[in-house]
Structures are given as C-alpha cells and as structure tokens.
Amino acid sequence: MxxxxxxxxxxxxxxxVGICIMLLIPFVPRERQTHLGYLALAGIVLAFFGVAMGWGQTDLAFSEMIFQDDFGQFSKIFFLFVSTVILLISMNYLEQxxxxxxxxxxxxxxxxxxxLFxxxxxxxxxxxxxxxxxxxxxxxxxxxxxxxRKSSEAAWKYFLLGAFSTAFLLYGIAFVYGATGSTKYLQIAEAIQASPDYSLILFVGLGLMMVGFGFKVALAPFHAWTPDVYEGAPIPITALLAVASKGAALLALVRILYQVFPDLSQQWQAILWPMAVMTMAIGNIAALTQSNIKRMLAYSSIAHAGYLLVGLTAHNPLATQGILFYLVAYAFMTLGALIVVQIVGRREEQHTTIEDYNGIGYRYPFLGIALSVFLISLAGIPATAGFMGKLFVFSAAVQSQMYGLVVIALVTSAIGLYYYLRVIVSMYMGEFKTEKIPITISMPLRIILTLLVLGTLYLGILPGSLLNLAEEAASF
Amino acid sequence: MTLIVFYGLAATAVTAAILVVLMSRVVYSALALIVCFGATAGLFFQLGAQFIAAVQVIVYAGAIMVLFLFVIMLLDPASEVFLPSRLKRVPVFALACAVLFTLVLLEAADRWAAAQVFTDSIAGTERSSGPGGEIETLAHSLFRDYLLPFEVTSILILVAVLGAVVLTRQHHETE
Structure with missing residues (x-):
C-alpha cells in the first residue's frame, strides 16, 4: 500500500476548497454569494499548483487505484482550464x-x-x-x-436517462469482473492476454460499458437526450456538459479501450465504426434544421463526438495524440461560441434563435468577429484549431487504413459547413432589428473571448507546441 | 444446541415473514418485518458473520424500518380501502407463489443432499478470517486496498446531500 x-x-x-465554500455559504448575504466564485477560482489555482508538484512523476498509487502519468497530467490541466473558463462565465451569468x-x-x-478522477x-x-x-x-x-420549466425538464431528462445509462456501465463492470476476476485496469489486461479464448461474458461486459460511456459522450444511438438538455440547462452548464463532461467520459474510454482491452481491438473497432458513422451523420444532418442556436450547437457537439470517435477507432499512437489535440481545440471553439451565445442571449436567455443574430456582425463587431472565428473553426476551415484537430484525427484513421470511415467523415463535415456558415451569413447579411435590451459585454468576458479567439487561431497556425505536449501524453 | 437455536431462529423468521403478508394493518406488517430481520441477523451470527449480523440489525431493522414507518405514517393507511376486485386475483397470485415456493424447496432439498460439502465450506471461511474475525478482513480491504474509493464515496454522498438541499430549498422559495 x-x-x-x-x-x-x-x-x-x-x-x-469546495467544503470551505459550503461552510461559508450561511455567513455570506445572498446578494454577495457570487463573490464566493473568487474563492472557487483560488481553489482551481491551487489545484494547478497541485498538478505542477506532481509534474513528470509516474506512479500507480493507492494500491493500483490511480495512475500518475503524462496522460493524466495533460487531462488534469485540460479539465482545470475548462473549469476556470466555466467558473468565470458562470459568475457573470449568475449575477445577470x-x-x-x-x-x-x-x-x-x-x-x-x-x-480528474x-x-x-x-x-x-x-x-x-x-x-x-x-x-x-x-x-x-x-x-x-x-x-x-425548461431547466427543470432538462435536469429530469438528464437524470433519468443518466441514471439508466450508469446502470448499464455498472452492469458491464460486473461482467468484466466476472470474466477476469479483477477491476484493476492492468490486471484485467493481463488476464485477457493470458487466456486468448475470450468468453461471451467479457464481450457482454465490454458492450454494456460502451453503452454507459456512449451516453455520456453523446454518441449515436445514445444521443437523444443531448439537444433538450443542452437547450434547457443554464449556458455555463451547457458548456460544462458539452466540453468537460464529454471530454472526461471520452478520456476514460480512451484509457479503457487502449489500456484494458487492446487485445480485443478488432471487436470494439467493429462496434465503434458504425457508431462513428451514425454519430457524424445524425449530428450534422439534424443540425441543419435547427432554429435555436443552443440546439444547433448541441447537434454540432454530437457531430464532433463522432469525429473524435473516428480517432478512437483508429487505435494507434497518433490517434491518442490526435484525440488530445482535438479535445483542446474543441474546448476552445465550443466554449467561445457558447460565451457569445450567453452574451447575445441576455437576461433569461431570451435571444437564442438564429434570427436574433441578424445584423449583429456590424452592430457589435467584436462579437461578430469572435463568433465567426469559432464557427469557422468548428466547421474545420484551414488556419483554425478545428481544421488542425480534424487533420490529425483523420490522418490517424488513414494510418490504420480506414479509408471508408475517413471519406464519410469528410462528407459529413462538408454538410456541417452549411449550418455554421448560415449563422455567419445572418450576422453579416441579415437586417438588424432594434433591440429592447442592448447587448453588454463585461470586461472579464471580453478578455476570455479575446484569449479564446487568439488560442483558436494560434492552434490553427502553429499547432506544434500543443502537439508535442499531446505526443508526450499519448505514451501511456 | 446450535441446531436448536438454528431451528428456532429459522422458524421465527419464516413465521414473521408469513405474518408480514397476512396482517391486515400495515403497521403490524412492518413490526413483523422487524422480527423477521432480527431472526435473520441471528442466523448470520450463527454463520460466523458477526459484522453482517450487526449491519442487518442497524441498517435494516433500524434505519430502513424507520423509513418504512415514516412512509406509512405519511400515507395514512387507515384511509386505504380494500377493493373486492383486488381479492378476485388472489388465486392467481397464490398459484404463482406456490410455484416459486416449490422451486425454493427443491433447491433446499438439493442443498440438503450436499449438506456435508456445505458445512465444510462454512468452516473453511471461518478459519480463513483470522484472529480478528471478518471485521479485520473487511477493515483491511476497506482502509488499505479500497481506501481511495471509500473516501471518494464520501464526496459522492456529500454532493448528493448538497444537491437535495439546493433543489428543495429553491422549490420552497418559489412557493
């Protein structure tokens, strides 16, 4: 031990820090409780130091419960970064x-x-x-x-379906334990390697676990909850679900498939392949007809989960690297787009249809440029992070000779161009309606947006530095 | 001696279980269920599983029964009326129960035949648990091998409690 x-x-x-804030809540007057966000921010900064203290060390701690490796450190930095952004925008949101x-x-x-766990x-x-x-x-x-109402509806739908899918995951874990006699990643992998005549129980377990994770990552056919929940949830939480929750489940899945079941790769590739095709097709096609921008971004996030799945199916070192890079790029552009949606939505999120964006590009040039950059990047046009991400993920698939999958991915992302550009067109070509409440951008949000725009462009033009980090992290 | 205690406990458990179903008032059923749990705890104790016996008493006969009684109190069972239409289906359920019970009996008879093996395996587990009994074994795996999951579970419960407070308090304020 x-x-x-x-x-x-x-x-x-x-x-x-979470427990400290909890204890402080009764002593802080209600109107000032948003200031507790600064304490939470201090907690995240401390956590960053925590990651720095363990930087570069490798260990298998707490009797093989926790990996301490480069992949873990990279993921931790990623999640802490996403949480910082969400924390800052939610302080603004709660105030509003x-x-x-x-x-x-x-x-x-x-x-x-x-x-992080x-x-x-x-x-x-x-x-x-x-x-x-x-x-x-x-x-x-x-x-x-x-x-x-919509928020409660979102919570209920998410809770009921989420609880159901967690049961699948747990049942799958039980089956895998039954087949291999352990719940530890490395011991399961050893047990599988030792007896190559795989039992049916093992496959059932793997399949059930993939259902559980498929729900959290919003992969078709387990994506049905996504648009309703993303639309109803408060915008910072939509960002949390779309980026952090999806990313956490995906990274856990990467570890499980690549570290626990590498010997069964033929079998799980056979499951992931059609899932990737369905996810990309459904996400991109359903997004075409959406009139609400939150729903549109929900379908777009399903489509992006599909692109990530293309990388996951490839199963080679380049794939892990590509997935990590893509996840960071996806975080930059999705967080950015949702921040603009929050600013344009104003009080009680009243302005979330695409028509509300008519003419905003000229009236509010800063918002127009920012949203255009994020959408262009989401569409995967060169010189943006989204393009580089797609390039790495798809070339990993090419390396594994999955040409069919890459062709489908390219076709579906071409369809995706339409709905991203539609918003940009309405921003610059649409007629501006005089608004009752003017749009205001607070200083912190302006700074975050600027940084995210610069990040998206930087990763699109000079992806080298992040790519090197991802390469180090990709060696388990 | 052990055999007498065993049959006594087993008979109490079965009788109490039958009473749970037969009692006309829900509160009596609940009380009978407590007796049933107590007898089962005694059986666990006889098997050398002292910890499970204690947990059975504390969690099932204690906490969960209090929960049951609260629900009964809130639902006010006195107002519940027995509908004659429900009684019509009794033979169907009786048949289903009879089939199930026969299956259980057959399984028990099977075990009886292999009784020698069964007692041997029990004796085996008792020997392996060491001087501290099973609590020591349990403590070893809980606070050594599974220390981190144990601690993270407490965070999980904390989040659930906090969530319940947040959701109910908001609801209260809007009313």
Missing amino acids: DINYTAILPEIMLSL EKLFQGEFFVLLLFATVGM MATSADLIMTFLGLEVLSISTYILAGFKERE
Missing part, C-alpha cells in the same frame, strides 16, 4: 440571472473532482465513482434555474 498524495493533490485541493446561490460553485468544483483512474471502481460524482453534480446544475 503506497499512499502518494501528490497523485491526487489537485483533487484534494478542489474538495477542500439573479441566481444568488453559492452552492453552484461547490457543485462545479466537485464536478471537476469527478472529471475519471481521467486518472486505474480501477473500474474509481472510474465509476468519478463518473458518479461528475454526473450527480451536473444533474443538479442542469436544473439550477428552478423557476424555469
């Missing part, structure tokens, strides 16, 4: 919606703890617990606007 606190230092920091509840920040911190877990029990901590926090956050 080795207790190695540096392996879970960021999680400890986040949990402690007059939702003065400090619990929001506590739940956000605990959700982050769940993500999922990405570093070395045991299926830890993966499950991480997923549950993340899920339960997000169920509540999705329904945070209790006064609004």
